[in-house]
Amino acid sequence: REFVVLGGRHTRWFVLTADYLLVYRCLIACSNEGPLEFNNDYCTYSDRHEPEQWFNIRTVSVGASFHRPGTLEMLSKKHDCFFRKDGPVTFDELTCFNVSGTAHGIDAENPLSVTMSMCRPEEKKIIAWRKAIERAHLDYHGILGKNLGMKITDATLKVKSAYARSEFPELDKTLSAPNAFSPVLCPTQAGQPDDVSEMAEEAFLAPVAKFSSDPPQPFMPGDNSRSGAAFFKSADGSLMVKRIRKFEYVELWKLAQDCSYHQRVVAGAKKRISLINPIYLAFQSSGQFWVVMRVEKLPELVSKMLPPADSPWRQDFFSDLKPGAMTSDRKPFAKQVLQDAMLPGLHMRSSLDQARSSLVDDVKYLADHNLVDYSLLMVGSVVRFDNHDNNSRMYFLDHSIQSLFQAVAKFPQCGISCGKREQDLVDVTVKLTPRVAAHLEWGGQHYRCCCVELGLGESALVKSPCALVSGTAPCGTLLGHGFHAYWRSSVGGRCLVRLGGVSLPDRQHLDSLDPLIFVDNVGPAAQYCQACAITCVSLLDYLLPLTTTKSLENYALLPVYRELKWSNYEARIRHLLFCLADAVPQVETMERKNKMLRHFVEEPSSISQQAAKMCSDVFPALRKDVDAKILQRLVALKL
Secondary structure (H helix, E strand, C coil), rough: CCCEECCHHHHHHEEEEEEEEEEEEEEEECCCCCCCCCCCCHHHHHHHHHCCEEHHHHCCCCEEEEEEEEEEEEECCCHHCCCCCCCCEEEEEEEEEEEEEEEEEEECCCCCEEEEEEEECCHHHHHHHHHHHHHHHHHHHHCCCCCCHHHHHHHHHHHHHHHCCCCCCCCECCCCCEEEECCCCCCHCCCCCCHHHHHHHHHHHHHHHHHHHHHCCCCCCCCCCCCCCCCCCCCCEEEEEECCCCHHHHHHHHHCCHHHHHHHHHHHCCCCCCCCCCEEEEEEEECCEEEEEEEECCCCCHHHCCCCCCCCCCEEEEEECCCCCCCHHHHHHHHHHHHHHHCCCCCCCCHHHHHHHHHHHHHHHHHHHEECCCEEEEEEEEEECCCHHHHHHHHHHHHHHHHHHHCCCCCCCCCEEEEEECCCEEEEEEHHHCCCCCCEECEEEEEEEEEEEECCCCHECCCCEEEEECCCCHHHHCCCCCCCCCCCHHCCCEEEECCCCCHHHHHHHEECCCHHCCCCCCCCCCCEEEEEEEEHHHHHHHHECCCCCHHHHHHHHHHHHHCCCCCHHHHHHHHHHHHHHCCCCCCCCCCCCCHHHHHHHCCCCCCHHHHHHHCCCCCCCCCCCHHHHHHHHCCCEEE
8 A cells, every 4th residue: 555645855655553653765565465454564665674764653643634735756766766656646635634743763863853744645544544643642652542632522521511500520330439520610619700710610621622722742751750650741731631540530539529629729729829739620531540730830921031941051940859768859959959058058948938838738638638649849940140151140130130039929839039159269279389388488478378177068158268377387286276288188189268368366476368469450350159049839649548558558668768658748748848948058067166267167057057957858968079069169260
């Protein structure tokens, strides 16, 4: 059989398998032996059986059929192709549909998003092909029965019909739940002329329009998804349809049937916004259970105010967090939060204040329904000041940050916080001579570069790691316990001195040099490490009940997780958010009996250290290389 694809100037030929849609350069010649629909052993392919392109069937979507007149340019013998007719072939009308997906090619280095038109003069055959590709796509994803758009339409009509009668759809007795329902709707409120009912009805009707107009796009959830669920996004990326397990479907119905879900997620939003990711529709089809929910992301108004997505000084995050040793993005996210708190002094408290108040209500609601294992989703962006990037300087110097604050304030689930720390260190190492009594001679005097040995995390508190001090005696003699010559590895091997030098009122007989003596012109203008974080918070995957079986599993997995992972889940989620909001390093302070040290390193507050100790389960242990990198970022001038 000939199946023609219009791709550029010439025809191409399709072969459909369970996993791939193959595109060949030349006509495929097949004998009449065997059923071609299921066996292509009797076909002859060009190019040593190598396709020109191939689509992974997971990514393939098909469009609606359309008609067009067409002239096909057939590749002939001179192109090493089998042929039946030489030259162009003209048809009065072709029936076509578009095929889109991620295509790989023999000569392509990377896969590309490609759209082709598959056409045949016979309408029945092209319709059969369209159905076959769509079925292969559904089979690959394990979707039984109709396509998702049709399933969502059927479920919406069932719910809408019952809602018009101020009822939930009829219960399926074998399921103890309806075959379709909308958790955001409360039938007793049907037809009420209020903003809440109108908002709920509008949200409920959105999926049928978005999933019927264009094919849904498969979405890969990443390594942290362990349920094996299938995910599909709407074409505009605003909604997600997800296959869930039967017990989750039943738990969702328990939340919906007394309208408590509607009251918490929809009606309650008038008083205080809920962080619970809303589910707009739930349905059963062909023995499978599905929900349609909102895709969490930064609000469009906020996104428009951010720098371009490809800016090197913008870092987006989408982090699924769970407490303790449970599989999640907690460790890398907490590590970054802690480092941002240590360098530019960026703390997330102000960006999470509104979310924290809502979280208390939401986790209590979930705890009252005995639900656990839900995730705290953090979505947002960190914008960092880069003094070497003109666009970054302009962004921070004009009113962009102020406008960003105004935009974020309109969304209670989101917040913004900024941090700023002066870069005021000068690296004078190149001017010094190591391993001698006098590291430097200046103005007829001898000087040594003496540095403090910092404990883990003290880069967040350091004023000046070193000082250029007059004298030739050992640093411990000049300044006391805890000071060493700059070249020793225990203090980093570099001489980093604060602009203006270090005042030594306790050693008035000693002179301390300003590192700007080495600069011919005026010293560097004030420079800063600055960053702003925009964070939006939501709660996901909240349909796991702590049943008797799960309670036994909770104890059985104690050796794996080293804790009862689902016990006190409500308190542990609150604890996780509290720690992220108030990130401070747990400082390993060195012996501080020497009062001279206070001129080099700030003393951590007892309150901050109590908080750090309480949050040691959230943040990773600090390492010396992290402190070293932070000190390097604080250098304004390297001689």
